Amino acid sequence: MLHIGSSELPVGDQMVHHQARIDMLQLEQSRLAAEFQASGQWDLEGFNSAYDWIRINCKVPGHVAGNYLAVGAHMAQLGQSVQAVLKDEISFAHLAVMAHTAEAVGKAFDETKLLPLAKEHSPGQFYFKCLHYRHSMDAKKYAQEQNDLETNHHLTLTTVESGHLLINGVLDPVGGAAVRAALEPLARKSGEHDDRRMPQRYADALVEMASAGKPANIQVTATIETLKGLAGAAAGEMEFSLPVSAVAVQRMACDCSVTRILLSQESLVMDVGRAKRIVSAPLKRALKTRDGHCKWPGCERSASRCDGHHLWSWIEGGPTDLDNLVLLCRRHHRMVHEGGWQLIKTEDRQIMTIAPTVTFGLPRGPD
Ligand SMILES: [Zn+2]
Numbered sequence: 633m634l635h636i637g638s639s640e641l642p643v644g645d646q647m648v649h650h651q652a653r654i655d656m657l658q659l660e661q662s663r664l665a666a667e668f669q670a671s672g673q674w675d676l677e678g679f680n681s682a683y684d685w686i687r688i689n690c691k692v693p694g695h696v697a698g699n700y701l702a703v704g705a706h707m708a709q710l711g712q713s714v715q716a717v718l719k720d721e722i723s724f725a726h727l728a729v730m731a732h733t734a735e736a737v738g739k740a741f742d743e744t745k746l747l748p749l750a751k752e753h754s755p756g757q758f759y760f761k762c763l764h765y766r767h768s769m770d771a772k773k774y775a776q777e778q779n780d781l782e783t784n785h786h787l788t789l790t791t792v793e794s795g796h797l798l799i800n801g802v803l804d805p806v807g808g809a810a811v812r813a814a815l816e817p818l819a820r821k822s823g824e825h826d827d828r829r830m831p832q833r834y835a836d837a838l839v840e841m842a843s844a845g846k847p848a849n850i851q852v853t854a855t856i857e858t859l860k861g862l863a864g865a866a867a868g869e870m871e872f873s874l875p876v877s878a879v880a881v882q883r884m885a886c887d888c889s890v891t892r893i894l895l896s897q898e899s900l901v902m903d904v905g906r907a908k909r910i911v912s913a914p915l916k917r918a919l920k921t922r923d924g925h926c927k928w929p930g931c932e933r934s935a936s937r938c939d940g941h942h943l944w945s946w947i948e949g950g951p952t953d954l955d956n957l958v959l960l961c962r963r964h965h966r967m968v969h970e971g972g973w974q975l976i977k978t979e980d981r982q983i984m985t986i987a988p989t990v991t992f993g994l995p996r997g998p999d
């Protein structure tokens with residue numbers, strides 16, 4: 633039941649009460665949506681559909697407008713379920729799932745089969761129950777719908793002014809599951825210090841997947857000043873990208889994650905792609921065998937997803953040999969070059985990390 637002036641209640645209880653009131657309003661909104669749909673007012677105002685009119689004028693996302701219209705249109709078939717919302721036994725979200733199911737199933741729809749399930753399950757779980765119900769009612773139609781979904785898949789890639797890539801798309805259920813199965817192991821936290829949020833880890837995982845196992849066929853052009861990180865140097869340049877910072881050029885140069893780096897200086901172009909700093913194939917194999925995985929403490933990213941990092945930078949004269957190389961996953965490699973972390977090799981060949989804000993020798997706080 634709702635209480636006016638319920639602000640003495642614990643905040644969680646207040647939210648539950650508010651949600652019940654919101655559900656009542658949504659129910660009423662759905663009734664009005666059906667009436668509005670029938671009135672044809674949207675047509676007179678030049679809209680293509682009541683759906684569009686509601687979306688624009690009520691300032692709601694499409695699925696919200698769709699829910700109002702679906703519930704409104706199927707209220708007659710949902711008498712008991714509407715009562716259940718009024719008694720706060722199920723939510724408006726449950727009712728919306730039922731209305732969409734009624735739409736898909738047609739005349740044979742029977743709310744009494746679904747109402748007990750709605751009372752028992754969260755709206756998300758109930759949605760899956762309803763899919764099973766739809767399949768049980770008409771397996772052929774269900775298969776056709778799934779097939780339609782599959783042919784709706786698309787992916788758009790848009791590079792915006794800032795150089796960021798916007799990815800937007802829909803994958804069919806089977807393809808989507810395959811992508812998730814590939815991304816999820818890569819998106820796990822990589823040991824302590826990993827404070828990336830899930831969406832960030834997915835983004836990193838996608839990049840990692842795209843560049844896994846083989847050096848990206850990317851060409852970077854930079855001056856020797858940029859490569860050395862000298863003050864006043866211009867940024868590097870890379871295809872499909874905005875100017876690349878000196879530290880990023882240094883990181884890419886550190887391993888063979890770029891196939892070649894062209895140094896341009898006073899119109900002199902020098903290809904250092906074959907210079908000694910490239911970790912040769914036999915050397916890389918030896919490095920992978922020795923280290924096995926990323927050597928950042930606590931990280932076990934497998935060798936095939938790692939770069940060879942020069943502990944003593946090759947730009948400053950560090951040799952490209954097994955002793956001076958260590959395997960680092962892309963994220964930890966980035967933390968060293970771009971993030972300012974330092975790596976120290978101890979006498980017994982263990983790697984110690986020093987955070988950029990911590991002075992060496994001081995005890996490190998919990999992190
Ligand atoms: Zn490196």
Ligand SMILES: [Zn+2]
Pocket residue numbers: 822926927928931932933960961962963964
């Ligand atoms: Zn790592």
